[in-house]
Amino acid sequence: MNKPNETKAAIKRISSDYDKEIVLVSDFSAFDMKKAPLYDAVILDFTDKKGCLQTLKLIRASFIESVYLLPVFILSIVELKNEEIQELSDGVINNIQTDAINSFVENVKIKRKQLKPFTPSPEIDRNQIKLLRYSFTREKSLKPVKDRFSVIGYKYPLINLSVESKDAGAEMKAITNAVEENFFRADFIDRMHLCGKCYSGFLNFKEVDPETGDAHLETENIIHHFSCAYVGPESDFSREDKLICPKCSKTLRHIGVDYDKPSVMYHSIESDRYFQDPEMKAECLNCSHVNDIEGLVQYDLFELHLTDEGKDEAIQPTGSQTAADTVYSGYITYATFGTFLRYEIERVKSSQKNSSIGLLRPAITSDIENDLGHQYQKLIGEISAFVVNNTSSSYILSRSVNSFFILMPETPIDKCNLAMNKMKKSLETLFENNVNEHNIDVHSSVREITPNSEYQTVLNDLRAGILKD
Ligand SMILES: [Zn+2]
Numbered sequence: 001m002n003k004p005n006e007t008k009a010a011i012k013r014i015s016s017d018y019d020k021e022i023v024l025v026s027d028f029s030a031f032d033m034k035k036a037p038l039y040d041a042v043i044l045d046f047t048d049k050k051g052c053l054q055t056l057k058l059i060r061a062s063f064i065e066s067v068y069l070l071p072v073f074i075l076s077i078v079e080l081k082n083e084e085i086q087e088l089s090d091g092v093i094n095n096i097q098t099d100a101i102n103s104f105v106e107n108v109k110i111k112r113k114q115l116k117p118f119t120p121s122p123e124i125d126r127n128q129i130k131l132l133r134y135s136f137t138r139e140k141s142l143k144p145v146k147d148r149f150s151v152i153g154y155k156y157p158l159i160n161l162s163v164e165s166k167d168a169g170a171e172m173k174a175i176t177n178a179v180e181e182n183f184f185r186a187d188f189i190d191r192m193h194l195c196g197k198c199y200s201g202f203l204n205f206k207e208v209d210p211e212t213g214d215a216h217l218e219t220e221n222i223i224h225h226f227s228c229a230y231v232g233p234e235s236d237f238s239r240e241d242k243l244i245c246p247k248c249s250k251t252l253r254h255i256g257v258d259y260d261k262p263s264v265m266y267h268s269i270e271s272d273r274y275f276q277d278p279e280m281k282a283e284c285l286n287c288s289h290v291n292d293i294e295g296l297v298q299y300d301l302f303e304l305h306l307t308d309e310g311k312d313e314a315i316q317p318t319g320s321q322t323a324a325d326t327v328y329s330g331y332i333t334y335a336t337f338g339t340f341l342r343y344e345i346e347r348v349k350s351s352q353k354n355s356s357i358g359l360l361r362p363a364i365t366s367d368i369e370n371d372l373g374h375q376y377q378k379l380i381g382e383i384s385a386f387v388v389n390n391t392s393s394s395y396i397l398s399r400s401v402n403s404f405f406i407l408m409p410e411t412p413i414d415k416c417n418l419a420m421n422k423m424k425k426s427l428e429t430l431f432e433n434n435v436n437e438h439n440i441d442v443h444s445s446v447r448e449i450t451p452n453s454e455y456q457t458v459l460n461d462l463r464a465g466i467l468k469d
């Protein structure tokens with residue numbers, strides 16, 4: 001009934017003990033991207049190396065969540081050293097073990113269930129959300145890999161596939177933004193020096209004549225003849241295969257005994273100039289700009305690890321207007337809160353009366369949230385109501401996922417501290433009484449708003465204070 005096994009099936013369903021749609025793709029022309037969301041996992045056969053890589057990239061380049069978050073494995077009997085494949089795939093396997101694949105798929109599913117829908121808007125950086133969500137669902141860091149086709153010479157494969165503009169600046173900006181917002185912890189990998197004009201990492205470092213910029217140089221030893229103290233280039237001494245001093249006509253015998261070579265001299269071939277110190281330049285092989293060394297852009301590469309902030313942002317992007325943001329009365333959205341904070345700083349400048357700002361965050365990890373299930377929403381609702389009822393009506397409140405921001409106009413920092421500590425204790429009691437199986441701490445942080453405060457710094461410090469708490 002089965003045809004003789006002449007050709008491999010283009011897309012083969014892998015049977016397993018689990019109710020999962022896992023397919024092995026060998027013929028990539030038969031793979032339909034539109035069907036990707038129907039699978040639980042795909043295994044790409046590395047036998048067709050080009051097709052395999054292309055399909056892997058197409059999947060990860062998508063902005064459709066059910067496509068780019070799809071578990072993808074690479075089947076290869078040979079060991080693969082390709083770092084890009086490691087970064088973009090969920091693993092290179094040499095045989096198909098459905099147990100391992102199934103448990104990976106289950107883990108990703110659990111994480112994906114936590115992701116809240118968001119409405120795209122101009123404030124939302126969907127590229128950033130993609131990075132966060134990919135990293136979150138895999139519990140995987142993002143690593144840069146060497147790539148001679150990338151302008152910098154390195155790339156973050158997922159970011160590289162996702163930024164619209166292919167110039168290096170866009171990719172660098174995406175990373176800087178995410179790190180500045182504390183969504184990733186950055187571990188140093190390497191330091192690059194890039195063209196100051198176009199950010200290219202392809203530079204030709206060369207010594208040039210400081211007068212003419214000419215790189216066609218030769219070096220010559222300087223000879224110091226001890227007995228007559230004459231100093232001059234080696235060519236002045238060369239007579240056939242001997243070294244004879246042009247001043248005293250003695251034959252030079254032993255280096256270190258009757259003469260020395262204290263330094264070298266540069267000779268510019270074209271202009272026949274001699275000079276001591278050449279200049280170092282870095283010519284860009286991408287845009288031809290000749291950079292001074294000081295003019296190069298120093299750029300550090302990092303391995304990016306998702307922080308708790310990043311996890312929150314992955315689950316529910318801030319600035320996204322979802323129902324959950326407005327459900328609790330007494331709160332304003334985070335974006336509006338930001339505007340209020342800006343006004344408040346201006347007001348403090350003219351009134352010279354300092355204000356304070358506080359942040360409360362119950363340490364509810366995504367695991368605890370999962371565990372609590374429906375109880376979580378109820379609990380967070382109770383906390384929200386509690387915060388509203390226990391703060392002065394002149395305070396401005398904003399809630400973002402489970403972070404509570406409290407702006408206290410004309411409130412000195414010590415008074416703010418007292419209020420926050422009291423609230424923190426009360427919330428911890430509230431958790432104790434409502435959640436038996438977990439011990440939930442409440443982190444808090446406060447900052448003073450002075451005439452010198454800067455809006456973004458205040459918010460960053462406030463968040464950083466939580467991490468140190
Ligand atoms: Zn001499």
Ligand SMILES: [Zn+2]
Nearest residue numbers: 195198284287
């Ligand atoms: Zn350049």
